[in-house]
Amino acid sequence: MQNLDIDLLRTFVAIAQRETFASAAEQVGRTQSAITQQMQRLEQEVGCVLFEKRGRQKTMTTDGSRLLAYAQRILALNDQAVQLARSRGAGEKVRIGSPHDVADSILPNMLRRLSKLSTELQMEINVGRSPFLMDALREGELDLVISTRYDEAFPGVKLRTSPMVWICAEDFTFNPGEPVPLVMADELSLFRKLSIAQLDAHGISWRTSFISPTLTGIKAAISAGLGVTARTTELLDANMRVLTEGDGLPRLPDVAFYLYVQPTCTSNILRELFESTERIATRFGPAFV
Known part of the structure; x- marks a missing residue:
């Protein structure tokens, strides 16, 4: 099955819209002789005469009118496909x-x-x-x-994979001999579960100092010096410091x-x-x- 040339169809539709070869040539940016050659090639592709002379003008034949309806639909679909491909999800x-x-x-x-x-x-x-x-x-x-x-x-x-560490305020005084004052989220928190599991596994006592359902609340409590939290290093800022094994706290697992x-x-x-x-x-x- 032969494929129709989109450029030829576009010129063909332009002729139908502008009604003359000369006017269509201006629209598509070609010379009139180039337009004539394009229509001759299109007639060879479809195997029928698309225009006939009437006086000094060329008018569309019945076959030409029949092809025009298909040409307009083909161009519309082509242009929609190109626009969609270029938009790459526009409006999505x-x-x-x-x-x-x-x-x-x-x-x-x-x-x-x-x-x-x-x-x-x-x-x-x-x-x-x-x-x-x-x-x-x-x-x-x-x-x-x-x-x-x-x-x-x-x-x-x-x-x-981020390292999870024990975090407290820069000026927080940590006493290894006392229960660790934990700043935590609620039971759904992965950080809460991992930190408590590590403390329990090493026999280190702890107490709940502050609970917040949001990271903003936890960060505020740490900054206020209310206790220690276990979080990835992304939480750290200039007013905080990390407690390590040297402070008597166990190493924490990494978080993915x-x-x-x-x-x-x-x-x-x-x-x-x-x-x-x-x-x-x-x-x-x-x-x-």
Whole structure:
């Protein structure tokens, strides 16, 4: 089956719109003789006469009128396809979730990469706690999630492994002989579970000093000198310091951050981001993502 030349069809439609070869030549930026040669080639492709002379003018034949309707539809579909390909997700809305811990580090990098894939992408950002973000992903309320939770139910890739450390205020006085005053989140917190497990495993007593459901509250309590928290190094700022084994506290395990995509996600942009992230992590390791 022979394919029709899009350029020839575009000139053909221009002639129909402008009614003369000379006027159509101006529209498509060609000479009149070039227009005539194009129509001769189109007639050879379709195997019929498209124009006939009536006096000094050329008018469209019945076959030409029949082809015109198809030519207009072909051009419309072609132009729509080109526009869609160039837009790369223009107007598309994607919902992204990230924990507070990496909202200033991993998340901006992800958003930057997304913006390069599509400058017109609409991004809705949900910064919250990992267990709630995973619930939202499971319910289809988010399309892409960064999380500390490992979950085989979703396609995922490890983004980074961060050291978890004991953090307190710069001027906080830590007394190894007393129960460790813990600043924590509630029972859903991975950091709470890991820190208590390590203290219990080493026979170190502890007490609850402050509980907050948000990282903002935990950071405020630490800055106020209310106690010690176990968190990744992303929490540290100039007014805080790290307590180590030399202070009598046990070493804490590293925490991994994962990128998950909704299995039913239809966004080609998000799929491209996820797959490129997976390729980089597989080839070079999470530290290069």
